[in-house]
Amino acid sequence: MSTAQHVQHSPLRIFLKTIAARAYPRVMAANRQKTWVFFDMAFPMVGALAMVLVYQGLHAPRQYLGFVVMGGAMLAFWQNVLWSMAAQFSWDRGNGTLELYVISPTTFEGVLLGMALGSMFTVTLRAGAILLLGSLLFGITYTAAGTLPAIGVFLLTLAALYCLGMLLASLFLFYGREAWHLSNAMQEPINFLSGLYFPVNALGAYVGGAASLVPMTLGLDAMRQLLLPGTPVFIPAGTEALLVAVQIPVFAVLAGISLRYMEIRARRDGKLVTRWE
Amino acid sequence: MARTHHPSSDTSRLAVETRRLTRVYKTRRELTTALQDVDLEVGEGELFGVLGPNGAGKTTLIKILVTLLLPTSGQAFVDGLDVVTDYKRLRSRIGMVSGGEQAGYGILKVREQLWMFSQFYGMDSTAARKRIDELLERLGLSDAANKQITGLSSGMRQKMNLVRGLMTDPRVLFLDEPTVALDVSAARDVRSEVRRWMREDPTRTVILTTHYMQEADELCDRVAIVNRGRIVAEGTPRALKQSVDDDVIVDLQLDPGTPVLDRLRAIEGVGAASVREEDGVDRFSLMLADDGVLPRVMTTVEGAGRHVSGLVRRQPTLEDAFVKLVGRSMTEEEA
Amino acid sequence: MGVAITRQWTGYAAAVRLGWAVSSNWTRPILFIVYSVLRPVSMALILAVMYTVITGNAAATRPYLAFLIVGTAFWSFIQEGVSEFATGILEDRGRYHILKYSYMAPLGFPIFLIGRATSKLASAAASVVIVLLVGTLALHLDISPLRVDYPLLVAACLLAFVSVIAFAITLSMVLLAGRDLHGYGEIMAQFLYLFSGAIFPISVLPGPIAWLASLSPLPYWLELCRRAIMHGQAYLMFPNLSDGEVFLRLVAATAGTLLLGYVLYRMADRRARRLGYIDMEANW
Ligand SMILES: Nc1ncnc2c1ncn2[C@@H]1O[C@H](COP(=O)(O)OP(=O)(O)OP(=O)(O)O)[C@@H](O)[C@H]1O
Numbered sequence: 025m026s027t028a029q030h031v032q033h034s035p036l037r038i039f040l041k042t043i044a045a046r047a048y049p050r051v052m053a054a055n056r057q058k059t060w061v062f063f064d065m066a067f068p069m070v071g072a073l074a075m076v077l078v079y080q081g082l083h084a085p086r087q088y089l090g091f092v093v094m095g096g097a098m099l100a101f102w103q104n105v106l107w108s109m110a111a112q113f114s115w116d117r118g119n120g121t122l123e124l125y126v127i128s129p130t131t132f133e134g135v136l137l138g139m140a141l142g143s144m145f146t147v148t149l150r151a152g153a154i155l156l157l158g159s160l161l162f163g164i165t166y167t168a169a170g171t172l173p174a175i176g177v178f179l180l181t182l183a184a185l186y187c188l189g190m191l192l193a194s195l196f197l198f199y200g201r202e203a204w205h206l207s208n209a210m211q212e213p214i215n216f217l218s219g220l221y222f223p224v225n226a227l228g229a230y231v232g233g234a235a236s237l238v239p240m241t242l243g244l245d246a247m248r249q250l251l252l253p254g255t256p257v258f259i260p261a262g263t264e265a266l267l268v269a270v271q272i273p274v275f276a277v278l279a280g281i282s283l284r285y286m287e288i289r290a291r292r293d294g295k296l297v298t299r300w301e
Numbered sequence: 302m303a304r305t306h307h308p309s310s311d312t313s314r315l316a317v318e319t320r321r322l323t324r325v326y327k328t329r330r331e332l333t334t335a336l337q338d339v340d341l342e343v344g345e346g347e348l349f350g351v352l353g354p355n356g357a358g359k360t361t362l363i364k365i366l367v368t369l370l371l372p373t374s375g376q377a378f379v380d381g382l383d384v385v386t387d388y389k390r391l392r393s394r395i396g397m398v399s400g401g402e403q404a405g406y407g408i409l410k411v412r413e414q415l416w417m418f419s420q421f422y423g424m425d426s427t428a429a430r431k432r433i434d435e436l437l438e439r440l441g442l443s444d445a446a447n448k449q450i451t452g453l454s455s456g457m458r459q460k461m462n463l464v465r466g467l468m469t470d471p472r473v474l475f476l477d478e479p480t481v482a483l484d485v486s487a488a489r490d491v492r493s494e495v496r497r498w499m500r501e502d503p504t505r506t507v508i509l510t511t512h513y514m515q516e517a518d519e520l521c522d523r524v525a526i527v528n529r530g531r532i533v534a535e536g537t538p539r540a541l542k543q544s545v546d547d548d549v550i551v552d553l554q555l556d557p558g559t560p561v562l563d564r565l566r567a568i569e570g571v572g573a574a575s576v577r578e579e580d581g582v583d584r585f586s587l588m589l590a591d592d593g594v595l596p597r598v599m600t601t602v603e604g605a606g607r608h609v610s611g612l613v614r615r616q617p618t619l620e621d622a623f624v625k626l627v628g629r630s631m632t633e634e635e636a
Numbered sequence: 637m638g639v640a641i642t643r644q645w646t647g648y649a650a651a652v653r654l655g656w657a658v659s660s661n662w663t664r665p666i667l668f669i670v671y672s673v674l675r676p677v678s679m680a681l682i683l684a685v686m687y688t689v690i691t692g693n694a695a696a697t698r699p700y701l702a703f704l705i706v707g708t709a710f711w712s713f714i715q716e717g718v719s720e721f722a723t724g725i726l727e728d729r730g731r732y733h734i735l736k737y738s739y740m741a742p743l744g745f746p747i748f749l750i751g752r753a754t755s756k757l758a759s760a761a762a763s764v765v766i767v768l769l770v771g772t773l774a775l776h777l778d779i780s781p782l783r784v785d786y787p788l789l790v791a792a793c794l795l796a797f798v799s800v801i802a803f804a805i806t807l808s809m810v811l812l813a814g815r816d817l818h819g820y821g822e823i824m825a826q827f828l829y830l831f832s833g834a835i836f837p838i839s840v841l842p843g844p845i846a847w848l849a850s851l852s853p854l855p856y857w858l859e860l861c862r863r864a865i866m867h868g869q870a871y872l873m874f875p876n877l878s879d880g881e882v883f884l885r886l887v888a889a890t891a892g893t894l895l896l897g898y899v900l901y902r903m904a905d906r907r908a909r910r911l912g913y914i915d916m917e918a919n920w
């Protein structure tokens with residue numbers, strides 16, 4: 025009898041290939057369902073518009089409209105983290121795809137990054153549309169000099185958000201449907217705490233400080249300081265950027281630990297097995 | 302616990318081994334023992350069938366072996382690796398396909414979806430595509446290769462899932478009811494493809510669960526019969542059939558009337574009895590200790606006012622062995 | 637005839653219970669906190685902070701805060717009745733694969749949907765009360781349960797519920813007639829936000845959109861809610877109209893919504909059946 029040696033590919037190779045492969049259906053979805061892309065953009069747009077109108081109803085100075093427009097653009101990414109990344113495992117479990125991820129030699133990190141990157145195009149489109157249309161429609165002016173640093177802060181924030189998304193996804197491994205409620209709980213309350221629609225310093229040091237656990241809070245505030253003249257300073261932008269940068273490895277490591285731990289727990293309690301809850 | 306296999310020297314190398322494998326599910330209300338002290342040895346290159354009624358624990362066994370579930374106690378090794386401690390290394394060597402599974406993303410086309418899964422195993426894209434096309438062709442799915450998954454019939458979908466299991470060339474492939482709900486010809490395609498795939502490399506092993514006696518009989522080298530979480534018999538289909546060789550197997554056909562199954566079972570010398578309804582008549586399958594029991598059976602039937610419309614003596618099947626061991630037929634509800 | 641009605645009533649009651657059971661979540665404290673407390677209260681707080689940073693909470697502007705809080709409180713009915721409802725229906729299809737059974741059930745799909753929507757509205761009532769409570773205790777709005785004009789409030793809400801249910805059912809049928817559309821329920825609720833006068837007066841909207849909004853029953857309903865609860869201490873969108881006039885407009889707009897909803901439902905139902913979308917699965 026021959027003893028065929030099984031090919032074992034390197035973890036890095038599998039990781040990279042997984043990212044590309046998991047991104048693929050997301051890209052295809054955007055491609056094959058163009059109407060969806062339109063509506064997908066409409067949602068945050070309408071939300072931001074409603075908030076702009078609230079300020080208009082209050083006869084607020086124009087710079088506040090800028091806060092909303094930037095917040096609305098950021099919200100697009102946060103929504104993506106919550107629903108298209110963290111909560112996706114709940115869907116994947118429902119139809120048995122999660123089982124296939126688990127029994128394959130790939131890692132959850134690869135799968136999650138693939139999801140994130142795969143929807144990056146549509147999300148960026150969405151955020152960009154809000155920023156562009158909102159700015160033109162409401163005549164918002166930005167500090168040109170702040171653009172580059174703001175982009176830098178944005179990228180840091182994004183990285184931290186997606187690491188946080190992985191951490192949240194680990195909850196979905198174990199809690200499934202219940203974690204869904206957590207994602208829901210992280211919508212309006214986080215919109216409130218992170219100062220999506222108003223400068224976060226309005227919340228005061230304690231609430232704002234607690235809210236800073238979500239990278240969006242500090243990242244958004246830093247970007248506003250850099251781009252919108254007259255933003256009330258919560259913490260100086262540079263410090264905020266630094267804090268966000270620190271959050272990246274912290275969330276990444278926590279996510280890795282949590283994914284491993286939750287997988288073991290889920291295997292023990294039979295939670296990876298497909299069951300319609 | 303250290304257990305070492307010697308892959309190169311040992312020709313009877315084990316693909317799967319379990320020791321007192323037990324799994325208890327805890328739900329809010331109760332504890333369910335899905336597997337109890339299961340000892341199993343499957344040799345490399347074997348096509349091993351796990352046969353059992355609904356809820357017997359077949360799927361649970363598979364899920365433990367593919368690292369989706371942890372055992373509550375006991376041990377399991379696949380391809381020499383412990384499913385609990387060595388699961389990471391194990392995962393590149395196994396595959397699993399379940400009948401009726403809906404995994405994947407409906408937006409993708411068949412070929413794309415299969416490619417996607419191949420990447421999770423690190424396969425080279427070009428090689429994967431070639432392999433996928435080859436397997437699709439063999440299963441008669443070439444025409445559907447560019448169809449979106451949402452547009453597949455469930456039979457096509459099941460075949461596609463099988464391709465997914467085969468394409469990564471796992472050392473041990475687990476098939477959980479791979480032909481469930483397939484029509485006769487599709488089921489035949491699936492079985493012959495599994496056989497052919499195993500011939501490609503004689504060290505490949507397949508563990509398959511099924512409800513279909515005939516499938517187990519025709520396809521499997523060896524079969525384990527599982528009931529309520531325990532293995533009640535194990536052996537080649539032929540050996541299992543031989544266990545009922547001494548019995549007289551009779552098929553008895555009755556027109557509708559008062560139920561008699563329990564009365565038949567109560568007759569001395571009736572080893573096992575099962576019934577299924579077909580075309581408005583009751584078909585009983587009886588296992589008698591010897592020919593002398595038959596008159597007593599007839600008396601009982603007539604006593605119940607039932608009319609006999611057919612009676613044949615026939616060769617034992619795996620089903621008969623099953624009924625004898627489990628006490629009821631596969632399709633019958635537990636009392 | 638009588639038998640048919642009895643049967644429909646039984647079916648309706650069953651659907652209400654089913655809806656309640658599916659979201660039986662509402663009896664679990666953690667979920668109650670998330671959906672009936674955290675989400676609506678956060679929205680109210682967002683508005684309160686926005687109001688405060690602009691007005692500094694000046695006494696003269698307090699009626700505007702009342703306008704915002706009452707509007708967002710009653711918004712829960714729409715959030716639940718439209719968005720959560722549509723999401724539930726799409727989940728029945730996409731996640732649980734059970735929608736086809738409800739669709740084929742003898743009691744009739746519309747009755748099933750109406751029942752489901754009713755249970756959603758019932759569960760929204762809690763959030764309305766909670767947000768008003770927060771408004772009273774934390775934001776010091778002058779709300780007293782003893783001084784509410786209940787006949788006006790109840791009459792306005794009943795009419796609004798008819799509209800909301802009609803809208804929700806039409807929407808979910810339209811969504812079912814499309815392919816992968818989860819999340820759209822939320823989008824539609826957001827669109828209604830714009831037209832409802834819940835968190836800004838519809839006069840803020842650009843001309844043509846303001847006109848469209850004035851055809852919707854929602855602004856009249858919310859106006860009546862504010863009048864019934866705040867009696868004059870809330871900013872009014874239609875200060876020149878009497879309660880009766882606002883109510884008449886609500887009636888007219890409700891009738892229009894029903895008619896439009898019926899036509900759209902028929903169209904969508906036909907399309908969904910033609911394309912076989914009732915039992916479709918969706919995921920990527
Ligand atoms: N995740 C779970 N949680 C609780 N109990 C479970 C779970 N999965 C299976 N069970 C229970 O364990 C027992 C064995 O189930 P299992 O799915 O392994 O049986 P099976 O032989 O595959 O049955 P079938 O032929 O119906 O597929 C059953 O009683 C079942 O109800």
Ligand SMILES: [Mg+2]
Pocket residue numbers: 359360361477
């Ligand atoms: Mg099973």
